[in-house]
Amino acid sequence: xxxxxxxxxxxxxxxxxxxxxxxxxxxxLKGYHVRIGETLGMSQRGGIVQSYVRIGDTVESPIVGEGExxxxxxxxxxxxxxxxxxxxxxxxxxxxxxxxxxxxxxxxGREKYPPLLDILDELRTxxxxxxxxxxxxxAKNKGLPxxxxxxxxxxxxxxxxxxxxxxxxxxxxxxxxxxxKENIELFNNVLRNVNKIIxxxxx
Amino acid sequence: xxxxxxxxxxxxxxxxxxxxxxxxxxxxxxxVKVASGYPGTPSSEIIMTLAPLSKKVGMYAEWATxxxxxxxxxxxxxxSGIRSLATMKAPGYNVASDSIVSAAYTGVNKxxxxxxxxxxxxxxxxxxxxxxxxxxxxxxxxxxxxxxxxALDYVKKAYVLSERLQLPIIYRTTTRVNHTVSDVVVGEFVxxxxxxxVEYNPERYIRASMSWNRRRHEWLLEQLSKAEKYASxxxxxxxxxxxxxxxxxxxxxxxxxxxxxxxxxxxxSIIKLELTYPWPEKFLLDNITKCRRILVVEELDPYLEExxxxxxxxxxxxxxxxxxxxxxxPLVGELNPTIVYNAFLKFFxxxxxxxxxxxxxxxxxxxLPQRPPPMCPGCPHRGSYMGLLKAxxxxxxxxxxxxxxxDIGCYALSLEPPLEAIWTEHAMGASIGLALGIKIAGYxxxxxxxxxxxxxxxxxxxxxxxxxxxxxxxxxxxLDNISIAMTGHxxxxxxxxxESGRKVKPVKIEDVVRGMGVEYVRIVDPFNLEEVxxxxxxxxxxxxxxxxxxxxxxxxxxxxxxxxxxxPVIDRSKCTDCMACVRATGCPxxxxxxxKPLVIEEQCYGCNLCAQVCPFDAFILRDNPLLKVDxxx
Numbered sequence: 001x002x003x004x005x006x007x008x009x010x011x012x013x014x015x016x017x018x019x020x021x022x023x024x025x026x027x028x029l030k031g032y033h034v035r036i037g038e039t040l041g042m043s044q045r046g047g048i049v050q051s052y053v054r055i056g057d058t059v060e061s062p063i064v065g066e067g068e069x070x071x072x073x074x075x076x077x078x079x080x081x082x083x084x085x086x087x088x089x090x091x092x093x094x095x096x097x098x099x100x101x102x103x104x105x106x107x108x109g110r111e112k113y114p115p116l117l118d119i120l121d122e123l124r125t126x127x128x129x130x131x132x133x134x135x136x137x138x139a140k141n142k143g144l145p146x147x148x149x150x151x152x153x154x155x156x157x158x159x160x161x162x163x164x165x166x167x168x169x170x171x172x173x174x175x176x177x178x179x180x181k182e183n184i185e186l187f188n189n190v191l192r193n194v195n196k197i198i199x200x201x202x203x
Numbered sequence: 204x205x206x207x208x209x210x211x212x213x214x215x216x217x218x219x220x221x222x223x224x225x226x227x228x229x230x231x232x233x234x235v236k237v238a239s240g241y242p243g244t245p246s247s248e249i250i251m252t253l254a255p256l257s258k259k260v261g262m263y264a265e266w267a268t269x270x271x272x273x274x275x276x277x278x279x280x281x282x283s284g285i286r287s288l289a290t291m292k293a294p295g296y297n298v299a300s301d302s303i304v305s306a307a308y309t310g311v312n313k314x315x316x317x318x319x320x321x322x323x324x325x326x327x328x329x330x331x332x333x334x335x336x337x338x339x340x341x342x343x344x345x346x347x348x349x350x351x352x353x354a355l356d357y358v359k360k361a362y363v364l365s366e367r368l369q370l371p372i373i374y375r376t377t378t379r380v381n382h383t384v385s386d387v388v389v390g391e392f393v394x395x396x397x398x399x400x401v402e403y404n405p406e407r408y409i410r411a412s413m414s415w416n417r418r419r420h421e422w423l424l425e426q427l428s429k430a431e432k433y434a435s436x437x438x439x440x441x442x443x444x445x446x447x448x449x450x451x452x453x454x455x456x457x458x459x460x461x462x463x464x465x466x467x468x469x470x471x472s473i474i475k476l477e478l479t480y481p482w483p484e485k486f487l488l489d490n491i492t493k494c495r496r497i498l499v500v501e502e503l504d505p506y507l508e509e510x511x512x513x514x515x516x517x518x519x520x521x522x523x524x525x526x527x528x529x530x531x532x533p534l535v536g537e538l539n540p541t542i543v544y545n546a547f548l549k550f551f552x553x554x555x556x557x558x559x560x561x562x563x564x565x566x567x568x569x570x571l572p573q574r575p576p577p578m579c580p581g582c583p584h585r586g587s588y589m590g591l592l593k594a595x596x597x598x599x600x601x602x603x604x605x606x607x608x609x610d611i612g613c614y615a616l617s618l619e620p621p622l623e624a625i626w627t628e629h630a631m632g633a634s635i636g637l638a639l640g641i642k643i644a645g646y647x648x649x650x651x652x653x654x655x656x657x658x659x660x661x662x663x664x665x666x667x668x669x670x671x672x673x674x675x676x677x678x679x680x681x682l683d684n685i686s687i688a689m690t691g692h693x694x695x696x697x698x699x700x701x702e703s704g705r706k707v708k709p710v711k712i713e714d715v716v717r718g719m720g721v722e723y724v725r726i727v728d729p730f731n732l733e734e735v736x737x738x739x740x741x742x743x744x745x746x747x748x749x750x751x752x753x754x755x756x757x758x759x760x761x762x763x764x765x766x767x768x769x770x771p772v773i774d775r776s777k778c779t780d781c782m783a784c785v786r787a788t789g790c791p792x793x794x795x796x797x798x799k800p801l802v803i804e805e806q807c808y809g810c811n812l813c814a815q816v817c818p819f820d821a822f823i824l825r826d827n828p829l830l831k832v833d834x835x836x
Contacts, residue, residue: 011574012576020384021219021384024219024384024386025219028217028218028219028386032386033385033386034219034384034385034386035350035383035384035385036383036384036385037379037382037383038382039326040326040327040382041326041327041575041576042327042576042613042615042616042689044579044613044688044689044759045577045579045580045759045791046574046576046577046579046791047574047575047576047577048574058465059462060350060457060458060459060461060462061455061458061459061461061462061539061540062350062379062383062385062455062458063379063539063540064540065539065540065541065544066541068540078571078572078574079574081566081569081571082571084566085566101791102791102794102795103572103573103574103575103577104574104575104577104619104620104621104789104791105572105573105574105575105620106572107785107786107789107790107791107794107795108620108621108786108789109782109786109795110620111570111572111573112570112572113572114569114570114571114572118568118569119569121568122566122568122569123566125566126566145805146805174204174219177205
């Protein structure tokens, strides 16, 4: 494989960076080269976090060029759209978690958080290859409220064939240090019932 | 596989490491015995990786009070025959530079590497200063790795070069090297013999004789003249590819150059500099003769470009030089593959072949809200600034009549709505000095300086001594969250144990402040809004220097130790949906959910600040954090 570019769009505290490392470790075990870059703000929590995971036989740069993403994993709807506008092209696979996280400007009443349906429509305009589900809700239902990232990873794993699931599980073992077993179970659960879960948690 | 297992992996193994973790591995491979630094993005993870492993690998790896102290510790060790390391972010060089510049005259007896992590972008730094000029100013050799593998491998080369030249080496990195995670192959551990000896050599170590200083300056130039030769013996500086079209580059820009050449299927010669000070003119002249045109691809200042133009002029080269202006490469912000792609289109005179983005241009209906970085749920600084602002108002002043000087740390996030509290954030410790200047200039209303615990130790102390000594009317709030939180929760001098497991003697801020002669010292709990308001009101108009220490552990740090409090519940029979709780706190854990306030339980720390601003007493408290005092570990 020449190269595969993933942009992970998230809000600080959601586990976007952990997700990038799980995929990175899986790619390394599969035998690919890996470059993970990240754009972080100043805050420990609640700021924009973008990670770029680039894997393939030869990869050099830690950032993805504009319009060069093969996949965008959006852990938050507004951030998914922000990333898609810059990094998606017509063929990009977009997986978006539909659970919104307000910004301080929307909390303070300075700006409005856009309606979810508008965000999803716009993502669909950018790429027809778009999957939306409330991964946070699903993770919460399974008793793992902080595992949105693992649910999104499992959907990604089931919709692509670049890396086999067992490598992702190794990645989870390496980078998810708490509730590791439960997260692997969650990953397998989603993998087994992916289409049902996407339909059930589509909003 | 834990981080420790990856960093200490057997030689030859391929593991996933972040740039800073790879540098830490290189430092361990080089058998460095003393490592010191001050936290600062994007440099912090080097010492953060080393400290917990330090006992195991037989190293001293600790944070120091500031970058100057950190560098002096490293220099003192290297003068005495021990391999050492100092780490800092870009402006950390400014703090340490007094000692670094003199160290070029002194030199070292064993290897000393100074990692300076610049932040083009900038992502998290007050300035985009290009510290390649710092190497030139200090006259210290500089090595620049371009990716994570080199970041690991070149540490060893840096120590060898340092010892051959008897000079400290500046290891200049940028965010895209420090914070990139990559597969790397780890190397062999060297068994470098080291023994402590302290040399008495006045001409070398005493900078009080001007004739000695001149002689050491001459010695320094003599050493620098050998740097390029030694560097080439270490295989530093590289030429790749072929053709009369050449590209001169260094650092992470090299990766953008390489990928775009591949993408566009263009042949060109890449001249990749790795020793970027002293300017490797011989290497350049040896490799540039075949070039007809040359494009310089570099971030920030035209450092390579200016040196190249001097070389071309000095040697009357027939060379078409494309620099920042000609290629449209910005002086501001970091480079990325797209910027370099566009520069290539110009330089190679090509038409764009970029992927079809027809759909994207139609996606412009939704207005995306901004997402400035907020204070975390449970952040103690929220209570400090809410109380401070309320006290200013209760003392009869308008919000913009009492300047609040900010400083560097998480509390600078009080610049964002709804607090919009601080008026400045300038440089480490500058809040107190700037406040002094405003009062001395004659401003007749109160002025408040707000400064964090570690920032106070780092550079706030000298300014506070000045305030006490000159008897200036000033309120200083020291926001002690028992952590260097913003850079990842490093220890401060108030700790009793450090990240390496070393037991240390805690230095308490209140003792320091009283020792400096401050008579008005109060300690308040920022979760207790009434207490903060009362303290500030009392202090604001009193003469002389007043210090209020607002002490409460960073919520994230406490959370990790298993400390949090039950979220309050909104009593719907009392709530009027006025949203005061949401609007006054700006806390991410309480939001406006369709016109009604909603506590997001998984995010709530239980600080109860929202309850304290409710005009209708509509919160039912389920826990009282004020009863429990979080101490230093």
